[in-house]
Amino acid sequence: MPDRFVVAAACASVDILADNLSRSPLLRNGIRLHEEWNAPSAARAYNRALDATTAPVVIFAHQDVYFPAGWERLxxxxxxxxxxxxxxxxxxxxxxVGLDGAHIGPVWSSSLGMIVGRVPMAPVPVQSFDEMVIVLNRASGLRFDETLSGWHMYGTDIVTQARVRGLGAWAVGLPCIHNDRFHEALGPDYVECYRAVQRKWAARLPLLTPITKISRSGLHLRRDLWRARQSAGFRAGMAVGTEMAAEDLARRCGWLDLGASA
Incomplete structure (x- = not known):
């Protein structure tokens, strides 16, 4: 199994990485972590990781993700x-996000203060991913589009790439911890990524992402930007600080050891 998998992360904070992804037990079990530091975009970082590694299955993960014990067996x-x-x-x-719009998980989100996503009884075909964890089959030949700048929407883009090429994109039950910080609002960089994907996949719209709907009119973006501003106080009250140890979050979710679920 150590030769089958590699974890790849775009890194920008030594502390966040050390407190989360680097603590994942699978790294102590021989699975390698490949780090790409201070890349200009997620696509650039992840393609560099593809070029620098050889494992058949590449686990792209945010630096603030924690994989509980047994996750690799699951x-x-x-x-x-x-x-x-x-x-x-x-x-x-x-x-x-399933083809029917359902959110498929489950994962813990500190910024939301809850476990999010429906537990799938079987693999579910999807139209987009949250970028926190994307597992790529190297044999598929898929790569991230480096014309997409920034750090948003690349999960929707690569899923759409896969579907256009007839390659399956699936959500499955892989519980993990996303120890993400609360963000009050979506910034200009998010809008820029939305517009880029909107232009690129105009013939495939609409596309549902975990946060918004990419439509030809863009009205859904304006609506969701407004909603994010209006709900900032409420969402801040739901959020859990990132100070709690990742292992403790896993324990509270009942995910201390996922090996028994495999």
């Missing part, structure tokens, strides 16, 4: 479930 079991129905799969995610 991933291997979930891949087997996907391969039973889709031998040429391209992508697997821990949190995605």
């Amino acid at each position: 991933l291997a079991a979930r891949i087997a479930e996907v391969e039973a129905r889709d031998s040429g799969w391209g992508l697997i995610g821990a949190f995605g």
Whole structure:
């Protein structure tokens, strides 16, 4: 298993990485962590990681993600479930938006203060991923689009790439911790990424992301920007600080050891 998987992360904070992803037990079990520091965009960082590694399965993870004990064994079991129905799969995610718009998880989000996403009984085809965890089958030949700048929407873009090429993109039950900080509002960089994906995939719209709907008119973006501003106080009250140890968050979620679930 150590040779089958590699974890790749775009890193910008030594402390956040040390407190979360670097503490994941799978790294102590021989699975390598490849770090890309201070890249200009997620796509650039992740393609560099693809070029620098050779493992058949690449686990792209945010630096503030924590994988509980046994997660890699559970991933291997979930891949087997996907391969039973889709031998040429391209992508697997821990949190995605189904073709029916359902949010598929479950994952813990500190910024929301809860476990989010429906627990799937079987792999679910998706139209987008939350970028916190994206698992890529190297044999698919998929790569991230480096013309997309910034750090948003690349989960929607690569899923759409896969679907256009006839490659499966699936959400499966892979519980993990996203120890993300609360963000009061969506910034100009988010709007820029929205517009880029809107232009690129105009013929495939609408597309539902975990946060908004990419539509031809863009009205959904304006609505959701307004809603984010209006709900900032409420959402701040829901958020959990990132000071709690990642292992304690996993314990509170009942995910201290996922190996028994594999």
